[in-house]
Amino acid sequence: MYEQASHAVLNDILRELKPEIGNFRLRHFYTRLGANFYAIHSLFHLLYGDRLDFKMQMVSLVETLAVRYMERSPPLRKSDLARERDYNWFLSQKWVGMALYCDRFAEDLRGLRTKLPYLQDLGINMLHIMPILDCPPEHADGGYAVRDFFNVDARYGTTEEVEALAATLKKRDMLLVLDVVVNHTSNAHDWAQRARRGEKKFQDYYFVFDDREMPDTFEETMPEVFPATAPGNFTWDEAMGKWVMTVFNNYQWDLNYRNPAVLIEMIDIILFWANKGADILRLDAVAFLWKKIGSTCQNEREAHLLLQLMKDCCQVTAPGVLFIAEAIVAPSEVAKYFGEDAINAKECEIAYNATFMSLLWDGVATKNAVLLNQGLKHLPTKLERATWLNYVRCHDDIGLGFDDNDVRLSGYDPVQHRRFLIDYFTGRFPGSVARGLPFGENPKTGDSRISGSLASLAGLEAALESEDPTAIDDAIKTILLLHSLILSFGGIALFYYGDAIGMLNSLAYLADPAQRDDNRWVNRSYFDWQKAALRQQSGTVEQRIFSALKKMITMRKELSAFADFDNRQLVSVDNPNLLVFLRTDMHNARNRVLVVSNFNTKAQLLSLGTLRPYGLFQQEAMKELCSGERITVDNDAVTIPALVSCWLVD
Incomplete structure (x- = not known):
């Protein structure tokens, strides 16, 4: 869109760019920059227009986009052009993904390349590698406490091996999904270390306070994410002599996006990994990006503006790359992360369908589809150029995030029904065959979430222990039923490693001091390649699950009715x-x-x-x-x- 005022600003900015940028042929870059600049300038002005350094920050942003475009390889630029022409490519029914931990599935990135035949045997063509960036081993939060956004954890490999994996996947017509943790850093990150040393520039990258006055004001309306293990939202940092906002864990410092330098840094990080060959970037904890006193500090309007800016900037430099919004929020809020308008307010093309997931588990526990039908009637409408990521299990716990009114319309009391579900899936309810664990129990409210592997929650663990053939049959049927629905519902189906061979809960995490207080690790075990080999042996549990899922995936890819066009x-x-x-x-x-x-x-x-x-x-x-x-x-x-x-x- 052409608009005189913003394009006058753009002309000024282009004159101020580093001289070396002008030495490159940037025709496609300038075309995309011109097409997106009105939106970029408008959004940046909404967020930061009252700052004296607004113009300087805009120059920094455009320079960042230009430098990353110059680094983008010819094959990736060619892919961008192809995806611009076929802009609905990701709505095809052919995409079926799997999320896995690199080290727990194949030791490292190099080993992962050797395990691709297993994925392709099943029919997987979208690989989501859980976070692999450098984290302190003792406080990693499963990879979400990043110490260095530009380096891979040495245990997994190198950035060069990420590029090699991406190239291998492209040859196999497979997509690569990587995580970018946008809400916070590790307290061991260089920015945090420099803030601790008293550098005001980097203290402004976070929310830091000399006393409890402001933290206490925030706390009045902010919920606790992990009330049992990380109560409160602020931590006293002795080295810095200040309170710092730590919504998730005390070693994860929340970034302050009121500072435009933070946004520019994060856009630079996003484009860095786009240039390493990621087809899709999963943006973690996007609901928490903007903090505002007097609110829950979740789902704020400004968080959406930030995501729109990130998407517009990515459209300039790497338009073939998609975003996944990791926003596990109320049903009424989820669809907002697609954007408000297909053209003017783009955010993320893909969002987790957490409501559908929790409704599926309700059906498993109640043995009926009453709440499932009711909840789906009110599932938010997505945009035309957006799609759901449908899943049964993931690395995280299960939250029961469906709407209370839908629960009432289904004939249940919301509090009592959630209590029943927690009791059912943790094996406390009489007759339950589930073997889950309560996670994040809040003694103040009685709320809880649920940890556990798909197979153990579906009754396979209990059935195998009892050696009951009928119970084993029912558990396998439940596993297949749930996967059938994520494959047919509309959107990208995302499997979780181990589920295709019926892997059970693992208690090995209890031996690790860094993990034993977080029972989500019960569902993050090392992949059992001996069990995987049994998928080739007729009549085994592994073969019955794997072969049925493989057939479903093959069938799905042939059914054009399963493409996601509303x-x-x-x-x-x-x-x-x-x-x-x-x-x-x-x-x-x-x-x-x-x-x-x-x-x-x-x-x-x-x-x-x-x-x-x-x-x-x-x-x-x-x-x-x-x-x-x-x-x-x-x-x-x-x-x-x-x-x-x-x-x-x-």
């Missing part, structure tokens, strides 16, 4: 145990798939009366794609087997 229609049925939705190919309405999922442990009847208005079951049977079987009509209804998700076509 082409899902929730179908209301009279059986509370069933979730039913219709997926339709946007280019050919005759290509459609009816997804019917039964959360009950008994077979359920689906009346055809509610399906006929959609033109379904006009014949006497529909084909179930994964099994190849025909689902036949009997007394104007069809029978859906227990704990099964069917993909039905005419």
Whole structure:
């Protein structure tokens, strides 16, 4: 968009850039800068326009974009151009991801390259490597307490090996996802160390205070993220002689984005990793970016402005790179991280569908789809050029973040229902087969979240211990049911390493002093390659899970109706145990798939009366794609087997 005032500023800025920048051919850079500058200037002015150094900071920002563009390799620039032409490329149904820890899956980055055949055997073509940047070993928070944003932890390898991995993945038509922790740094980071030594410039990179007056004012409205292990939001730093904001852990210092230098530093970091070959960058803890007294310091308007700025700047230098918003927030807030408008307020193209995940687990515990159906009716609408990241498990705990009103409309009391779910998944509820652990229990409120591996939460651990074939069957069916839904719902399906072979909880973390107080490590165990080998042995638990998932993934990639173009229609049925939705190919309405999922442990009847208005079951049977079987009509209804998700076509 051309606007005279902002482009007059741009002309001034270009004259002030370092002379060496003018020696490069930057045609595409200047074209993109001109196209995005009105938005960049407007957003920067909204955030920092009252500062005396506004112009100087704008020059610094544009120089950062130009320098990183000059460093961008020809193959990456070529990829940018291709993705600009095919701008909906990531909405295809062909993308299926897996999140894993480099060291726990394959020791290091070099070893990871040798393990790619396992991923491709399953059908994975998007690899999310959990944080690999340099962290203090004793206070790493699983890689989220970064000491050096430009260096890989020596235990995993080097930045050169990241580039080698990215090149290998591209040859295999696979995407690379890397993390950038945007909310905080380790207290061992150079910025924090220099702040401790009294350098005012770097103290301004954080929230630091001489006494408790301001911290106490913030604390009046700020919730605690980890009340059991890291109560409060501020830590006294003896070396600096000041209080510092530490929302997550006392060794993680929150960055102060009221300082434009912090934003420019982070944009530089984002573009550095884009230039190393990342196709997608996962921005961690984006809901916390802007701190404001009198608020929860989450989901503030300014946090969205910062993300829009980051995205516009990335569009100038590395437009082929996508952002994932790691925002595990209330359902009403999640979709805001896509942006408010497809053109003028871009933020992140991808967001975690945490609401869907928690609703799926509710279905597992209740053995019905009542709250699942109710919650999905109110799932926020995404933008056209955005997509959900659908997942069953990840490295983190499970939060029960669905809407209280949806819980009430489903006939439950919100407090009592969450208490039931916590008790169920931690094995306290009579008859529960789940083996999870309570995480982050708040003694003041009684709130808690849930840790545990997918297989252990789904009952496989208990079933194997009891050697009960029926219980083993039910656990495997539950695992497949949940994955079937993330594959068919619409969006990118994200698997978690170990789930495709039914890996259970691991208590090995208890022997590590740095991990034993954080039971999320129960689900971060070392990948069991001996179990993985059993996927080739007929009849094993590993083979039954892996082969079924592999078939689903293969089938998904062939179904154009599963591409994510707002082409899902929730179908209301009279059986509370069933979730039913219709997926339709946007280019050919005759290509459609009816997804019917039964959360009950008994077979359920689906009346055809509610399906006929959609033109379904006009014949006497529909084909179930994964099994190849025909689902036949009997007394104007069809029978859906227990704990099964069917993909039905005419």
